Amino acid sequence: MKRYMFLLLAALIAVCQGVNAQSLTATGTVVDSSHEPLIGATVKVVGQQGAGAITDHRGQFSLTTTQGATLEVSYIGYVTRQVKAGKGLRIILSEDANMLDETVIVGVGYGTMRKSDLTGAIASVSAKDMKQGVITSTEQLLQGKVAGLSIVQSSGAPEAGASIRLRGGTSLSASNGPLVVIDGIPGVDINAVQPHEIVSMDILKDASAAAIYGSRGANGVIIITTNRQGGDSEQNTMQYNGYVAFATAAKKLDLLSANQWRGYVRERGVMTANDYGAADDYQDALLRTAISHAHNFSFSHAKKTSGYRASITYQNNQGVIERSNMNRLAGSLTAYQTGWQGRLRMDEGINANFDSWHPVDSRIFERMTNVNPTFPVHNPDGSFAQQPGVNTENPVELNTNRSDDQKRHRFLAYAKAELDIIDGLKYTVNGSYEQNMTNNGLYKPTYARLEGQSMGGWGQRTYGNYTNKQLETYLTFDKQLAELHRLNLMAGYSYLNNVYDGFGAQRSGFDTDKFLYNNLAAGTDFKQGDVYSYKGEATLISFFGRANYTYADKYMATATIRRDGSSRFGDNHKWGVFPSVSLAWRITNEPFMAATKGWLDNLKLRAGFGITGNQDGIGEYKSLPTIGIAGITKNADGTWKNTYAQNQNPNPDLKWEETAQWNIGLDFSMFNHLHGSLELYLKKTSDLLWTYPVPQPPYPFGTMLANVGDMENKGFELTLGYNAIRTNDLTLDVNASLSYNHQEITKLSNDQYEAVGLQAGSLHGLAGMSNMYAQTIREGYPAGTFWGPRCRGIDADGHYIIDKGPNDEGYYLGSAQPKWNVGLSISGAYKDFDFSVAGYGMFGQKILNATRMVLFDPNRFPAENVLDDAMTSGITEAPVYSDYFIENGSFFRLQSLTLGYTLPKPERLGLSRLRFYVTGENLLCLTGYKGLDPEVQIPDNVLSDPGIDKFNSYPRPRTVSVGINIGF
């Protein structure tokens, strides 16, 4: 309604002023809702034939018209607007939710499709919707943005990545990370390209979409596009983006301060307490306000026949723990050109990425809780003080003394050629080479309490190298047949070869700490195994094809098939076939829907079924009876000699994990303001890989990797977008996603392998809890289910009343997997200000707060530190694992809050864009969880033991960054 009023007003003004028509040169800039210039937008004068202009690379236009004329500004995919002609206009176009489906091109693997033609469940995220603020790893861009895609940041360390899981995951023992495809190259590191370069990410969620990637598609596929296709008009850009960020730890453990400790000692008359007289806070001594900064500079040139883009990023990220930091230098150069009368297009690109970081020794998190709070960090002479005792090494010393320098170089190069053979028939060949190198040095000096001292200094260098060579080639046939039929066919072959190799050397017994790890020859003690090298290789060969048929833009059908052969598979299952089929029906294009045209813009029903695989869990050579070094033996002559023996139980039946998935989806948009999708899915994974315990005897090794179990995930996902306000001065968009997943392990045994429950969630390493497990993987329950005793209260003596359950088998204590995932983002602009708020949450999961379990021991007092509330809990005994320490892990995090200001007339400074912004991250986390942070890391992204907070949490930062975007 507001919009109509506005138009009416504009028209009125136009009429009034039309009386005394004078010539006017109307100028202005057309931008999108995030103030990015729209290049190539059409500006026409209403009622004046032939008068019009196209915006240039700065989004600017200039045309001659009369005073009071009305301009109509249009751009494909955006809502057309009319404004009064004037000088220096700034015209904001908002996206047309309805139109987008027709115009948005979605990567589907080995080609693209119009969003409106899709039959599978594919979510697309464009750059402007991705996470704001500090990005240290590319997957963070998607956190909270896609329904069904759960991303957990593994820790607050600057070098930490995140684990990604789609629709509950499909594997107990292998990574649940999706396959990443960057510019058509599958299986590459998601960090191979700079976040700035990413134009869009398409997430293939269901099997009918992902099956084109066969044995690697079961966890979904993220298709990342950085290619920028040139249009009819020439575009040149030059940009600088930079920020400075300030971060502090969002939360600290509530340990006793020195004064609280003294208070309890006095109050309780503790005779054995040793007051060392200091009041240093060990957490404070380790924490700092971290200052990070990042700079990105890029320029590009694009037109239809050629283009290039160059970009370079430097990032210096400090962690909130002293000394923890990561530096990144990343650069990319991409170019394309057409030739042979436009029939041939070549794309080439190089991405290089150099990371170096200093990780913290994670043992500091436990040590800082063990130290008596009155013990000083430093001796009067400035050296580190050392409290006697076990596991009480000064955490500040531990954090300071060692030199742990890690470097990673990523390199990705590709060349791609596309040839139009005849009309509609295209041949593509894509060759790529990826290399990831790690190069680390570690030195523990002679005075280091842990390890270094007893070994007289210990130095290590390690080098690892991973290469990924691929050749993919395919034919595409895309043709509109007659008026109503559209056919798209694709068939191809792919060859992939991975090689990993590396070596390392370590030595101890140094006379001086001066060399660090730079002169290992100076070490005097040398042990067997101190030098080593390794190498392995895997090959994956595939044939694949896809047929897509659309009739009258109403009925669509897609079928895909892929045949994958992997060297990792056992002899009995070298090749697997992965088919899929899906259908879609665009209901709103039916004649009988004419009545709803007024409000229902689009309604599309989709249904699909497909089979995908996951081969991540199979290491190289796992199916073979390999023979390796089997210990060393002393010969009769007194010399030691290596021995060789079989080193694993071979399994010639080893194969991929297979997931069959049904998906029903509904896309809708209505009132031109509200759009969304609803997805329902059922995933059945079979042949789950697990390292099964096998009987000893007859097996020499206690385990064997085998495909045995089954698992089911079902759920729904709802994505909603609401363009709440669209006026010239104010826009407001709300995007929300909601997903629910229910997981159940349906089978763990077969004729050959039997498991009643697989032990998971190890508590090993906690005092008095060696070889104990908190979780059991059991049929009928999700992975990550806590099992154990219930605490029925605390008795008069302060002991836990432990109920071990029937037959001492424990009780079901809940699952660590969230039932609900929620994402919410609100963005908008008012005049020259823009803002966005984004948050995400997970609900229904349990966390074992093992950190609290250990620290909730009143007997630690007074020798060691203890949680404040443990002192008053009335409990007198050492902690026992029970549901007493299992907490509700639900949370909602205010992920980021950004406020930006764009200079209204940047051209006055000769610029095309100048924007300043402030972003706050992790400003608020709503949760009842008592630990440091409810987002507990998922080691290796496997399903086997999530949800255990065990002194492994690098504190999550709260960050405020100030940044600038300049377009030259």
Place this chain on the structure above:
Amino acid sequence: MALVSCTDLNETLYDKLTLDDFKGDKSSVLAESFVNSAYATLRGYGAGTDEGNGVNCYPTCEYVFFTAECASDEACIPTRGSDWYDGGRYQQLQFHTWDAQNDGVTSVWRYNFVGVSKINAVLSQVDQTNIPAAAKTSAEAELRGLRAYYYYNLLDNFGNVPIMKDFNTDKLPANASRTEVYQFVESELLDVIPHLSADVIYGRFTQNVAYTLLARLYLNAEVYTGTPQWQKCLDACDKVKGYSLEGNYKANFFIENEKSNEIIFAIQYDHAQGTVGNYLGSMSYHYNQKYAFSPEGNWQWSGNGICAQPGLYSSFEAGDVRRNCLMIGQQKSAKDGSNVLMDNGEPLNYTEEIENFTNAKQNEGARLDKYEWAVNDQWERDNDWVLMRYAEILMMQAEASFRLGDTSTALNYINRVRARAGIEGLTSLSLDIIDNEWKHEFVFEGLRRTTNIRFGTFYNAWWNKEADDIDHHTGIFPIPQVELEKNPNLKQNPGY
């Protein structure tokens, strides 16, 4: 990219071998290494290895040794606060209330059966190589001898275990009776002895080792089968040649104990060669023992665990050099001779007494101080682990002779052992006296449980232990629950 490779999925191995690499190997270097690999199995496996599979299986330490020791009357692992509770594992061993879930029991099973399976695998591999027939025969004899050693342990600890002679992973084995296992060990040893080396070769399975093992088998035959074999024991002992008692008892436990002339069979260690599992000392001394051992206080970490049961220390005569295997009293700083303190400020003064087994003080219990330590010890120690030494032959001869009624011969043997220990000879004997001598001579050598059982004292009440059930089912351990679950053909031992 050549088109020929376009569907080639063969795996190329770069840092591993396959059996094909051993075929046609005339030099037999690799084939010999197969046999040698069986000796490497003696050192056991860590919990993190595929063999240990979650349970430490070190014969020197956690938990194979711990289990043997804690079930006997000489050692225990008291619970000290929350330390060393570990799910009640060690309390069960102390109270003789172990169940099939006890990791210590699992460890003993796993250590020995992994050894058996690995040797069976090696036997089948050696068979497929092309080494000369004579070399093959002697290799097989050595391997079968080592397998018999593992089977002797299984016979002693579990009794009714499956007999596995072939490397066949398709069939799940079923239990054999204890008598059958006894007969298997006996016949295997008798079978291979002619093909074993008659020389004294340190650390290898020779005829001497086979005879010592045979003597051990016969010494305990009554426990295993109901029929005593004292004479056979004596006969086997007589075959052991080439060894003598070391003048210094402790020389058997030196870092360089491979020089001992007394050791018949040992597991060899050298940390520089990457051997693992040998860190018993660190499992016994108090955390702050490092200040007594090294002026800088940088001796290896130690964990304040296993110690002697009260009464053991005082059962030794004062002049008995073997009493030094127990560490007791105030520890003095290696730097300045001052008293080493515990973290609570109290002096580190090891006491014989342990007031409360389930919540012991840090300094309670005499410590195991048998194997030599050095200031520059690494975590992995270099002392070889003694499995058999000549004193055991003498003690077996003494006991078997006495049991056969020949007290004077028995006295002759036992007094040789006592003389070396620096204590006076005996003039009369009883089973109790012999039992006591076994206890002192082999203190903390892992033999005590077997000896307790042979003398029947195993089932009696002792310090912090009530008398065992009348059915004496505790004389063998239960078959580990994890194995029963994986193999339906296995039957649990009676009484569990």
